[in-house]
Amino acid sequence: MRPLILIAGLCAGLAQAAEPISIDVHRDANCGCCKAWISHLQDNGFRVNDHVESDMSAVKQRLGVPPRLASCHTGVIDGKFVEGHVPAADILKLRQQPDLLGAAVPGMPAGSPGMEMGDRQQPYQVIGLDQQGKERVLGDYPGN
Template sequence: MPLSMIAGLAVSLSFAQAAPVIEVHSDPHCGCCSDWVSHLEEAGFEVDHHRHDGVRTIKIEHGVTPELASCHTALVEGYVIEGHVPAADIQRLLEERPAIAGLAVPGMPHGSPGMETGRVDDYAVLGFTHDARPPAIFSEYLQP
């Protein structure tokens, strides 16, 4: 087996063995939030899902502005994850460790994880900070 394959396998196994715990806060009546949680679990994350009516307070406490807001807020290893961010982007965030507060998918775009409705919209995952810098595109999901 080539060395590069062994190294890649080791990284994949280490992620699976030390699955980061994501603390998710969502409204108790939101079905798409549970679907997003399933998406994270399928990607190897351990999820601690809190369903409560205080999600807005969590957003405010962690600097999620109305422009970035979606239906659920998650916390993982010091980062804030807002909305339907794909698991692959969270994995990349945790591997690269950029100097940002977190990632957000504002709103609830169709076709994003947890929002598989048959319709698929273009959307961007934004990296955001808690200072005056505007959010920047972390990744984009564009339809052909």
């Protein structure tokens, strides 16, 4: 019987490892690209808690998103902000960097997750913000 117990324990551990990562997303009710970004997150294994807001400026201010890094929607994961069309892979990078307050894709660059427009892709960067207000590049997407 012990081998069966071991196998059952391994299966339970794998099921726990596959549980989705939870992220809160704050967005305006009428924003289509915000919904598309949420779909990108869900397609990449995130569980999204969708919060429709009437005053996104107040949300961004409360979460400490600098105006220079602003976009249309704001996520929160592990107490850190995720501003704009940040790819799921870069959100995972953010989670591994305890010194960062958040990450952002400023503006709404074509080709970023949620802003797919055919083959067109503008260059963009994912910017991390540390506690001293210094920025560093977490991801660099060259465009076409």
